[in-house]
Amino acid sequence: MYLMVGTRPDIAYAVRVVSRKLENPTDHDWTRVKRIIRYLKGTLDTGIVYTKGHESGILRTFSDADHGGDETTGRSTSGVVSLYAGGAVSWISQRQCSVAISTTEAEVVAASEGAREMIWLKRLVAELTELKQTPVLYVDNEAAIRLAQNPEYHKRTKHIKTRHFFVRELVSEYEITVEKIETENQIADVFTKALHKPKHLLMCKRLGMDFSFSKFNEEGRY
Structure with missing residues (x-):
């Protein structure tokens, strides 16, 4: 957990999954934990690289949701990651607090979490440097994007809790913008489900992680 947060x-996704069974773990759960430890042991030199001058003053956030991914409760998983200076500065992988009955609702909930995280980071970064453009929230669900940009309250979405439309208010006030991104380029996907090795890497x-820090160890700079 300490490594995942820092x-x-x-x-993040793997730790969140095994954390569900903290009170009563089974042998299968311990096997999952051992797999995480083996992965960490094989990637001890891995870290996030922040590059000076890389997209300076530009804050980007990605949000995604895996609809009904938790088979036990039927709840969806929200994944959010914010990038600055070429690396991840904030990330979230968490089970949503209520059951989403549609993919759109799950994506709206995830987008709301992403928007709140972005506003906090926007204020933080603004105290350190000047933002060159309005922060962008990338979502891969067109229906969720239309809801964020359209003030109409659609019949099919009236069951969604009002607090999840926080992102719409931010868009209307020009605090953030919401843009479409193709699913294969959705970085937050790694926080909502287990991926095959090629896509995971x-x-x-794209999170700014570098698996080749061994040269820095040899030169005594890391």
């Missing part, structure tokens, strides 16, 4: 966003690279 420097290892690549294990690709998403880690």
